[in-house]
Amino acid sequence: MSKNTNNSAIPYKIYLQENEMPTHYYNVRADMKDKPAPLVNPGTGNPVTFDDLKPVFCDELIEQELNDTDRYIEIPEEIRDFYKMYRPSPLVRAYCLEEKLQTPAKIYYKFEGNNTSGSHKLNSAIAQAYYAKKEGLKGVTTETGAGQWGTALSMACSCLGLDCKVYMVKVSYEQKPFRREVMRTYGASVTPSPSETTEVGRKILREHPGTTGSLGCAISEAVEAAATSDGYKYVLGSVLNQVLLHQSVIGEEAMTAMKKYGIKPDVIIGCAGGGSNLGGLISPFMGEKLRGEADYRFVAVEPASCPSLTRGRYAYDFCDTGHVCPMAKMYTIGSGYIPAPNHAGGLRYHGMSPIVSELYHQGEIEAVSYTQTEVFEAARDFARVEGILPAPESSHAIKAAIDEALKCKETGEEKTILFGLTGTGYFDLYAYEQFNDGNMTDYVPSDEEIEASLATLPNIEG
Numbered sequence: 459m460s461k462n463t464n465n466s467a468i469p470y471k472i473y474l475q476e477n478e479m480p481t482h483y484y485n486v487r488a489d490m491k492d493k494p495a496p497l498v499n500p501g502t503g504n505p506v507t508f509d510d511l512k513p514v515f516c517d518e519l520i521e522q523e524l525n526d527t528d529r530y531i532e533i534p535e536e537i538r539d540f541y542k543m544y545r546p547s548p549l550v551r552a553y554c555l556e557e558k559l560q561t562p563a564k565i566y567y568k569f570e571g572n573n574t575s576g577s578h579k580l581n582s583a584i585a586q587a588y589y590a591k592k593e594g595l596k597g598v599t600t601e602t603g604a605g606q607w608g609t610a611l612s613m614a615c616s617c618l619g620l621d622c623k624v625y626m627v628k629v630s631y632e633q634k635p636f637r638r639e640v641m642r643t644y645g646a647s648v649t650p651s652p653s654e655t656t657e658v659g660r661k662i663l664r665e666h667p668g669t670t671g672s673l674g675c676a677i678s679e680a681v682e683a684a685a686t687s688d689g690y691k692y693v694l695g696s697v698l699n700q701v702l703l704h705q706s707v708i709g710e711e712a713m714t715a716m717k718k719y720g721i722k723p724d725v726i727i728g729c730a731g732g733g734s735n736l737g738g739l740i741s742p743f744m745g746e747k748l749r750g751e752a753d754y755r756f757v758a759v760e761p762a763s764c765p766s767l768t769r770g771r772y773a774y775d776f777c778d779t780g781h782v783c784p785m786a787k788m789y790t791i792g793s794g795y796i797p798a799p800n801h802a803g804g805l806r807y808h809g810m811s812p813i814v815s816e817l818y819h820q821g822e823i824e825a826v827s828y829t830q831t832e833v834f835e836a837a838r839d840f841a842r843v844e845g846i847l848p849a850p851e852s853s854h855a856i857k858a859a860i861d862e863a864l865k866c867k868e869t870g871e872e873k874t875i876l877f878g879l880t881g882t883g884y885f886d887l888y889a890y891e892q893f894n895d896g897n898m899t900d901y902v903p904s905d906e907e908i909e910a911s912l913a914t915l916p917n918i919e920g
């Protein structure tokens with residue numbers, strides 16, 4: 459245990475009271491001068507309207523999706539009550555990590571893994587299930603890759619009495635039977651994707667026999683299932699504006715906790731798959747920066763095997779393999795890109811949130827990428843001193859935070875670093891086994907591979 463712990467005025471864990479939890483979601487788009495580009499209807503090439511989205515999404519969620527102007531959107535009391543089951547989440551001062559690194563930097567992390575689903579995804583799952591229930595739906599459909607989102611949604615649906623149909627990427631379905639069983643225990647039905655149950659699934663299976671699936675395929679199937687089943691709508695765990703909005707509770711709580719103790723972060727770091735935890739964590743801080751009230755550095759961390767920000771292109775692209783969803787302008791490495799197997803399943807998406815993409819394009823966010831072996835080294839070092847077994851996705855942020863802290867050690871700067879610890883790694887022990895046995899491989903795509911994938915981008919102005 460660090461010596462600092464005894465002397466410092468900053469507690470090891472800062473827990474807010476329930477009455478200090480946010481009552482409104484913060485919508486960073488309201489403070490962006492240049493707004494994220496609108497979703498585009500692939501049929502017409504025009505920005506999507508409420509009516510375009512209505513067959514697939516819930517009404518109130520469409521309004522949130524299209525709302526670029528309201529800075530605050532009230533969190534309904536039922537959702538706030540549900541959040542109290544596992545929130546507020548702690549803001550932890552990583553005293554032990556600081557001690558181990560012998561850095562003058564002060565490191566904080568916001569820990570979102572303290573719920574059964576094991577990640578921040580429950581924050582949006584609850585909100586989306588609530589609006590679906592309010593609309594009188596029977597149930598929802600969705601995709602899941604590594605399984606965190608499906609688990610979160612099945613928990614939310616079981617509490618609200620909604621049916622939940624999950625299309626799970628086949629390779630995860632087979633490799634992560636325990637996640638599947640958690641979802642089934644909460645009452646969800648879980649179908650390995652691609653499947654024979656949808657038209658798009660059958661088409662993908664015909665074209666790519668033996669495929670182990672991808673998030674893009676599973677999205678197409680879940681959207682089709684919603685559009686063709688009465689009383690069902692589709693919900694998505696990341697990328698969309700509404701999801702970043704819900705995840706703003708992470709940043710709002712972090713900001714309240716820090717302000718209570720007079721702490722101001724210099725750099726804020728998050729791993730980026732579809733961009734929701736990063737977007738949620740940084741949103742209120744970004745708002746202050748965009749309004750000229752404070753200055754912060756923001757860092758997005760992605761896997762070198764799926765480098766949408768660091769090596770992708772800012773362009774309109776399909777969000778899914780089957781091309782049934784609206785198109786988004788985002789940093790992408792192409793919707794046909796099948797990332798090499800990487801144990802951070804939650805970071806294997808070809809695109810990125812349009813909000814995060816636009817902020818990155820404006821130079822407000824920086825991005826770095828790491829190979830998975832170096833990420834697991836950081837995960838191991840972190841686990842050994844801080845105790846928490848981190849998810850591989852979260853460990854990308856850990857790695858970047860450690861690198862920032864080591865830079866401070868060289869320069870002697872006492873920077874304050876805040877990172878998002880999005881989840882726990884109990885369902886990723888196969889990956890830890892590979893790492894511990896020295897069998898982990900690092901795949902980094904060549905420029906040619908990325909160029910070939912980008913050559914298939916749709917031709918949309920913007």
Ligand SMILES: *Cc1c(COP(=O)(O)O)cnc(C)c1O
Binds near residue numbers: 576730732
């Ligand atoms: C899904 C997931 C991520 C990545 O998703 P974002 O939308 O980019 O936040 C990161 N960490 C964990 C633990 C996840 O489950």
